Amino acid sequence: MPNFFGCTYLDMIGFVLLLPLAGSVINGLLGKRLSKSVVGIIGCATIGISFILSFFIFIDLLQLAPEHRVFEKDYFTWIGSGTFEAIAGLQVDPLSVVMMLVITGVGFLIHVYSVGYMHEDDGYSRYFTYLNLFTFSMLLLVLANNFLLMFIGWEGVGLCSYLLIGFWFEKKSASSAGMKAFIVNRVGDFGFILAIMLIFVTFNTIDFTEVFHAAPEQLQMGSFVVTMITLLLFVGAIGKSAQIPLYTWLPDAMEGPTPVSALIHAATMVTAGVYMVVRCNVLFTLAPFSLTVVAVIGGVTALFAATIGLVQNDIKRVLAYSTISQIGYMFLACGVGAYVTGIFHLVTHSFFKALLFLGAGSVIHGLGGEQDMRKMGGLKKYMPTTHMTFLIGTLAIAGIPPFAGFFSKDEILLEAFARGSLLFWGLGAFAALLTAFYMFRLLFMTFYGKSNMSKRVEEHVHEPSMSILIPLLVLALLAILGGFIGFPTASAINSFLAPVIGGGHHGMVDGGSLHHVSKGLMFSMMGISTGIAVAGILIAYLMYIKNPDLPAKIAGKFKLIYKIIYNKYYVDEIYDATIVNPTVKTSFILWKIVDVKIIDGFVNAIARIVELKGEVLKLFQTGYVRNYALSILFGGVIIIVCSLVLL
Amino acid sequence: MLEALLFLIISLITIVCALCVVFQKNPIYSAIFLIQTMVSLAVLYILLHAQFIAAIQVMVYAGAIMVLFIFVIMLLNLSKADIEGERDNLLFQKSSAIILGFILVVMIGVVSVKTVFQGVKGEYTPESISQIGNTQLVGKLLFTKFVFPFEIASILLFAAIIGAIVLAKKKIIEDEKA
Amino acid sequence: MIPLSWYLILSGILFSIGAVGVLIRRNAIVIFMCIELMLNAVNLAFVTFSRQLDSMDGQIFVFFIMTVAAAEAAVGLAIIIAVYRNKATVNVDDINLMKW
Numbered sequence: 002m003p004n005f006f007g008c009t010y011l012d013m014i015g016f017v018l019l020l021p022l023a024g025s026v027i028n029g030l031l032g033k034r035l036s037k038s039v040v041g042i043i044g045c046a047t048i049g050i051s052f053i054l055s056f057f058i059f060i061d062l063l064q065l066a067p068e069h070r071v072f073e074k075d076y077f078t079w080i081g082s083g084t085f086e087a088i089a090g091l092q093v094d095p096l097s098v099v100m101m102l103v104i105t106g107v108g109f110l111i112h113v114y115s116v117g118y119m120h121e122d123d124g125y126s127r128y129f130t131y132l133n134l135f136t137f138s139m140l141l142l143v144l145a146n147n148f149l150l151m152f153i154g155w156e157g158v159g160l161c162s163y164l165l166i167g168f169w170f171e172k173k174s175a176s177s178a179g180m181k182a183f184i185v186n187r188v189g190d191f192g193f194i195l196a197i198m199l200i201f202v203t204f205n206t207i208d209f210t211e212v213f214h215a216a217p218e219q220l221q222m223g224s225f226v227v228t229m230i231t232l233l234l235f236v237g238a239i240g241k242s243a244q245i246p247l248y249t250w251l252p253d254a255m256e257g258p259t260p261v262s263a264l265i266h267a268a269t270m271v272t273a274g275v276y277m278v279v280r281c282n283v284l285f286t287l288a289p290f291s292l293t294v295v296a297v298i299g300g301v302t303a304l305f306a307a308t309i310g311l312v313q314n315d316i317k318r319v320l321a322y323s324t325i326s327q328i329g330y331m332f333l334a335c336g337v338g339a340y341v342t343g344i345f346h347l348v349t350h351s352f353f354k355a356l357l358f359l360g361a362g363s364v365i366h367g368l369g370g371e372q373d374m375r376k377m378g379g380l381k382k383y384m385p386t387t388h389m390t391f392l393i394g395t396l397a398i399a400g401i402p403p404f405a406g407f408f409s410k411d412e413i414l415l416e417a418f419a420r421g422s423l424l425f426w427g428l429g430a431f432a433a434l435l436t437a438f439y440m441f442r443l444l445f446m447t448f449y450g451k452s453n454m455s456k457r458v459e460e461h462v463h464e465p466s467m468s469i470l471i472p473l474l475v476l477a478l479l480a481i482l483g484g485f486i487g488f489p490t491a492s493a494i495n496s497f498l499a500p501v502i503g504g505g506h507h508g509m510v511d512g513g514s515l516h517h518v519s520k521g522l523m524f525s526m527m528g529i530s531t532g533i534a535v536a537g538i539l540i541a542y543l544m545y546i547k548n549p550d551l552p553a554k555i556a557g558k559f560k561l562i563y564k565i566i567y568n569k570y571y572v573d574e575i576y577d578a579t580i581v582n583p584t585v586k587t588s589f590i591l592w593k594i595v596d597v598k599i600i601d602g603f604v605n606a607i608a609r610i611v612e613l614k615g616e617v618l619k620l621f622q623t624g625y626v627r628n629y630a631l632s633i634l635f636g637g638v639i640i641i642v643c644s645l646v647l648l
Numbered sequence: 649m650l651e652a653l654l655f656l657i658i659s660l661i662t663i664v665c666a667l668c669v670v671f672q673k674n675p676i677y678s679a680i681f682l683i684q685t686m687v688s689l690a691v692l693y694i695l696l697h698a699q700f701i702a703a704i705q706v707m708v709y710a711g712a713i714m715v716l717f718i719f720v721i722m723l724l725n726l727s728k729a730d731i732e733g734e735r736d737n738l739l740f741q742k743s744s745a746i747i748l749g750f751i752l753v754v755m756i757g758v759v760s761v762k763t764v765f766q767g768v769k770g771e772y773t774p775e776s777i778s779q780i781g782n783t784q785l786v787g788k789l790l791f792t793k794f795v796f797p798f799e800i801a802s803i804l805l806f807a808a809i810i811g812a813i814v815l816a817k818k819k820i821i822e823d824e825k826a
Numbered sequence: 827m828i829p830l831s832w833y834l835i836l837s838g839i840l841f842s843i844g845a846v847g848v849l850i851r852r853n854a855i856v857i858f859m860c861i862e863l864m865l866n867a868v869n870l871a872f873v874t875f876s877r878q879l880d881s882m883d884g885q886i887f888v889f890f891i892m893t894v895a896a897a898e899a900a901v902g903l904a905i906i907i908a909v910y911r912n913k914a915t916v917n918v919d920d921i922n923l924m925k926w
Contacts, residue, residue, distance in 0.1 A: 631849050634748050641755045655828050659836045670847035675855050682859050696877045701888050708892050713899045720903045745849035749842040756838030760831040770881030801893045808897030815904035
């Protein structure tokens with residue numbers, strides 16, 4: 002095992018965590034005084050070193066036997082009270098290593114990208130402070146060895162998400178989008194914290210290892226408690242991962258800077274819910290009902306979000322709905338018990354979705370902030386590199402072999418078919434068709450056809466700087482090759498992650514590998530899903546390249562449906578009418594009547610009483626010494642009278 | 649019987665004079681009545697077989713201290729307006745003070761009448777005192793049992809003399825400048 | 827023989843008159859005299875108790891009280907003179923330098 006100052010890389014896990022925090026602190030405290038290049042170097046270097054360390058830790062872990070690939074390190078007792086004990090400790094196992102590599106790897110690329118993208122912004126150091134802090138929180142989330150510490154990371158990423166969505170807080174829409182994200186996430190977090198309490202009450206511990214060891218022995222399959230725990234956990238996951246019904250914050254979150262959308266709202270944070278479900282797979286496996294809920298919500302979200310994505314015109318919003326849809330896929334996979342497949346899709350998705358977002362960012366940057374696809378078009382000749390990488394990303398998400406998305410998505414569909422039911426497969430397959438369609442619609446509207454740009458914009462269109470292009474190229478490479486870690490017949494990720502599934506109780510679940518599926522089924526499924534993707538692409542080609550008038554005609558024909566979908570099924574409006582407005586009104590009443598009149602009135606009344614008492618007592622303070630002497634005599638007489646009466 | 653009559657007359661004079669001390673407008677009159685009060689108290693001391701105290705009551709109090717008072721009153725030579733200023737601006741001060749005074753008198757009276765004073769009887773009965781002589785006895789006690797407080801009293805008087813001089817003298821440096 | 831309580835009542839009356847005088851007069855010198863009156867009332871009580879208990883201690887006490895009263899009179903009158911020199915008044919209501 003490689004040594005470094007006498008300790009293994011695994012022992013240095015704390016540094017992976019602390020480096021981004023240190024970067025955040027330095028940039029946060031000194032950022033204003035440092036030059037932009039120094040700020041950028043600090044921001045990127047801390048994440049970069051973190052990534053390198055993570056990589057060595059991964060190598061370290063690989064050299065251990067699969068059953069022993071769990072490394073725990075306790076740092077200090079964080080809370081100790083009675084039987085409750087929360088230890089601040091980190092846990093490295095295959096699952097957290099995979100997440101760690103994704104977070105630091107993709108995170109590093111996006112930091113580099115940000116150096117170019119945010120260069121003109123005044124809040125440069127603030128941006129890197131937040132971004133580093135986010136990385137720290139996300140790493141804490143995946144490395145924590147107990148629920149409470151995970152929750153801290155969970156809240157930390159929520160906070161950073163809020164800060165970064167509202168990064169351009171001068172813009173009203175940005176700050177309110179930040180608030181929306183924060184508030185909607187509260188709903189989920191409430192479920193999560195209830196789940197943590199329930200876990201503590203049930204198991205008397207919140208340590209992952211202990212809980213997952215105790216669960217199968219202590220709880221019966223499908224018992225009420227475990228169902229409640231998992232459902233509450235899943236509520237948390239729904240909030241963070243933007244699933245139905247709490248998805249509405251994610252499209253609005255696109256108000257933030259594009260690299261932020263790529264890192265937080267596509268690649269890492271929103272997938273935290275998936276990570277959490279997989280981390281708690283022991284519990285979920287014990288609760289078949291919860292698993293069904295997970296699968297249904299995942300499948301429905303995948304389809305639902307995809308339909309909205311069909312008609313949106315904002316380039317980032319299409320990607321946002323696509324993200325929601327893809328996370329739906331991951332939950333679908335988890336819901337049918339294929340946890341590893343969910344993580345596999347999480348990894349590939351983080352590659353190609355980050356790529357797509359960064360590509361979109363490059364386009365927006367080149368067009369001077371324009372996000373409406375109707376005002377783009379024909380960009381291929383202006384930005385060939387961006388176009389090429391974007392095309393790769395689009396092919397990957399559409400599921401064309403051999404790009405990354407193909408393997409993971411195909412595996413999800415296969416698992417849904419083999420373990421779940423035809424219904425789940427149908428949901429997934431239809432969503433895949435829509436995905437291929439709207440992604441190519443996006444591609445065609447942006448890079449092909451005739452230009453709809455204004456003259457002024459057209460003159461300035463350019464390829465972005467190297468710091469933007471390099472991350473794009475690296476991510477494109479990953480989007481091409483990333484899928485091979487889960488190559489169907491020899492899935493590296495499957496065997497690597499297998500020990501995590503089932504919490505060490507081998508034989509309970511089969512580690513999510515594909516041994517139970519016959520080769521024939523596998524290849525026919527591949528063919529079908531490829532066919533679906535190609536069909537989607539062809540439709541998009543027909544509608545947006547061959548016959549550009551067709552979309553308008555179809556929209557005209559199905560006016561009502563078009564309008565409903567275009568307005569995102571009016572979900573935001575429904576929420577406003579049923580939840581937000583009544584809450585605001587109730588709060589207004591509480592403010593104007595309960596607070597101002599009753600509570601303030603009460604407090605003011607006390608003050609008024611004191612004031613009146615003061616008015617009375619003021620009469621006794623005349624300022625004449627002989628008057629005070631009179632009081633002394635009075636007191637003396639009272640004492641004598643009392644002693645006479647009492648004795 | 650004669651003794652009781654004497655007591656009643658003397659105490660009546662004492663009370664009237666004391667009231668006059670308080671209610672006379674002119675401080676000189678107050679001072680004169682205070683002297684009379686002290687002289688009548690001296691008579692009462694004699695009734696109580698405290699001849700030495702009676703003597704120094706007249707000499708020190710009625711004599712030295714009150715002379716000092718009258719001296720100061722004449723020295724300041726207060727005008728009529730100064731003697732008792734404008735109307736009292738404390739409304740109930742006078743009335744409530746008098747009421748409280750009455751209550752106090754009643755209370756002390758009740759306590760004095762009701763309480764049976766018991767204490768360890770000393771060795772100095774009026775007979776034994778008259779054998780030795782009151783003044784001689786006081787002098788003996790002052791130089792034996794109470795010699796330490798007696799010495800301290802001398803220091804106190806010394807300090808008072810210095811204090812009085814320091815307070816009362818004019819500031820010489822200012823005078824020279826003037 | 828006269829009951830000793832009579833002396834005590836007389837002492838109480840004198841004390842009360844002195845106390846009332848301190849409270850109602852505004853001339854500092856008169857207030858001072860009222861205080862002397864109160865001291866005398868206390869002296870009377872001391873001598874009475876001395877007689878009652880066949881003890882000389884009360885009379886010795888009176889001796890010391892007179893000493894203190896003399897010292898007090900000297901210092902107090904000096905203060906009054908000093909105040910009068912500065913403020914040209916002996917009215918206690920006007921002497922309010924220490925009033926906040």
